[in-house]
Amino acid sequence: MRMLLLGLVAAAVVSAQTQPVLGENTVKVSEHVWAIMGWPNIGIIVGNRATLIVDTGLGPRNGATAARVATKLAPGNRKLFLTTTHFHPEHAGGASGFPEGAILIRDAVQQQEMEAHGKEMMELFAGRSAQFKELLANATLRVPDITFDTEVRLELGGVTARLLWFGGAHTKGDELTFVEPDRTLVSGDVVQNKIVPGIYREGGTPASWLAVLDKVAALNALHVLPDHSAPGDGAMVAREKAFITDLRNRALALKKAGVTADDAGKRLETEFQAKYPAWPSMHVAGFVRSIYAE
Numbered sequence: 001m002r003m004l005l006l007g008l009v010a011a012a013v014v015s016a017q018t019q020p021v022l023g024e025n026t027v028k029v030s031e032h033v034w035a036i037m038g039w040p041n042i043g044i045i046v047g048n049r050a051t052l053i054v055d056t057g058l059g060p061r062n063g064a065t066a067a068r069v070a071t072k073l074a075p076g077n078r079k080l081f082l083t084t085t086h087f088h089p090e091h092a093g094g095a096s097g098f099p100e101g102a103i104l105i106r107d108a109v110q111q112q113e114m115e116a117h118g119k120e121m122m123e124l125f126a127g128r129s130a131q132f133k134e135l136l137a138n139a140t141l142r143v144p145d146i147t148f149d150t151e152v153r154l155e156l157g158g159v160t161a162r163l164l165w166f167g168g169a170h171t172k173g174d175e176l177t178f179v180e181p182d183r184t185l186v187s188g189d190v191v192q193n194k195i196v197p198g199i200y201r202e203g204g205t206p207a208s209w210l211a212v213l214d215k216v217a218a219l220n221a222l223h224v225l226p227d228h229s230a231p232g233d234g235a236m237v238a239r240e241k242a243f244i245t246d247l248r249n250r251a252l253a254l255k256k257a258g259v260t261a262d263d264a265g266k267r268l269e270t271e272f273q274a275k276y277p278a279w280p281s282m283h284v285a286g287f288v289r290s291i292y293a294e
């Protein structure tokens with residue numbers, strides 16, 4: 001029965017995680033951290049003075065939902081901060097739905113990517129379906145109130161959110177949020193739960209991703225809230241590193257043996273499906289190409 005229930009919860013999470021319209025239900029991740037499970041998961045960090053939201057959802061309607069949920073969690077908090085894990089539209093394309101007074105903060109590298117490619121990405125996503133087009137209608141890029149180079153600490157009242165830039169991984173500007181004293185990491189795409197990593201265009205490299213993970217490991221997180229998979233414990237960080245290292249070693253061995261990147265992608269997909277049977281999909285070809293390109 002317990003197994004069955006866990007299975008049902010997992011299935012509910014999986015279906016929410018492909019649903020681009022955010023709901024208003026939250027799950028509690030740790031003492032000060034809540035999440036709306038959706039596409040993507042939205043992190044909400046609640047202090048006794050201020051609230052921080054991590055990610056917006058796709059388009060302003062979702063952004064407004066995230067802000068409304070945060071206000072419901074802490075009606076007395078006058079100050080609302082917003083930050084984004086990276087510049088992609090489902091993570092940052094809802095900023096214009098937030099109330100005027102919300103304070104937008106992100107790392108400077110992410111902001112550069114937003115200025116260079118943010119609008120183009122929104123147009124790309126709007127072309128994917130009628131629903132995406134509708135959700136992104138009237139979405140505008142919001143100029144951040146604060147940018148930072150490597151770290152900024154937000155004192156929210158009884159809880160501190162450290163916003164961190166450790167280097168490129170999924171994108172160049174990937175931001176991590178570490179909540180103290182909870183030791184909860186809001187990990188974006190950098191640490192996922194049984195999801196094959198992906199480097200978007202000129203994002204990071206497999207080597208820079210591993211270097212980022214070493215810095216993340218030093219935080220010694222107790223809880224991890226990723227953006228496209230289920231929350232888990234701090235062991236997710238080491239598992240992410242082990243997976244990337246494993247895939248990288250195998251791909252480099254095949255490269256050395258003269259196997260083409262495309263063939264290596266196919267072979268390693270089969271090999272890793274057998275090796276990691278609990279992972280829902282094993283589309284490693286893209287990451288293998290990134291390893292070959294290093």
Ligand SMILES: [Zn+2]
Nearest residue numbers: 086088170189
């Ligand atoms: Zn992304």
Ligand SMILES: [Zn+2]
Nearest residue numbers: 040088090091
């Ligand atoms: Zn995403």
